[in-house]
Amino acid sequence: MIGPPPGARVLLACGVTDMRRGMDSLAALVQQSLGADPFDGSLYAFRGRKGRLVKCLWHDGVGLCLLTKRIEQGAFPWPTTPNGKVVLSPAQMSLLLEGLEWRRVQPAWRPTAV
Template sequence: MIGPAPGTRIFLACGVTDMRRGMDGLAALVQTTFGEDPFSGAVYLFRGRRGHLVKCLWHDGQGLCLFQKRLERSRFQWPMTNTGRIALSVAQTSMLLEGLDWRNPQRVWRPSAT
């Protein structure tokens, strides 16, 4: 499986991003809006206006990678903040990419043996 190394920082771009942008446009957005280096190895997540498409920008040490995922039946849960970005853990990112509400995960009720 292709994936970032353990300890990789993951940032979520709050708000809406123009999904017509490719990897160069998103890398420029990371530099100008966030003041970050898109080639640092961190993962940057962007969401479109309708909420069903996410793009991930990541430099793996050899080149810039652009991944996208589209949900067919639901929308990605996305925050709005004043800073324009937030940092996520790997677990939160995994839930987000599965279409789950990563901000308030709930335990599934399981019957007890009694």
């Protein structure tokens, strides 16, 4: 699975997005709804109504990329916020794209010296 690059800024558009939208209309949605620049190198993620499809918009410095992932069972865990967007770390985005719960990650057990 290819994830976002380390240090990348990741924004989730909370709520439901029409998954028939293409690259240009999602870029316009980033500008209008999120108040951000779609060409700044950040990764913008959108989820469909059923929660099984995620589209990500990312400018790699050369051109605009549209990435799509569909999960076969379950749904992507998605937040709801009053301001309409959530900022994630690249690690949290990788967990989300795997269909895992990214909000309550438990640290691994580490042995302690006696």
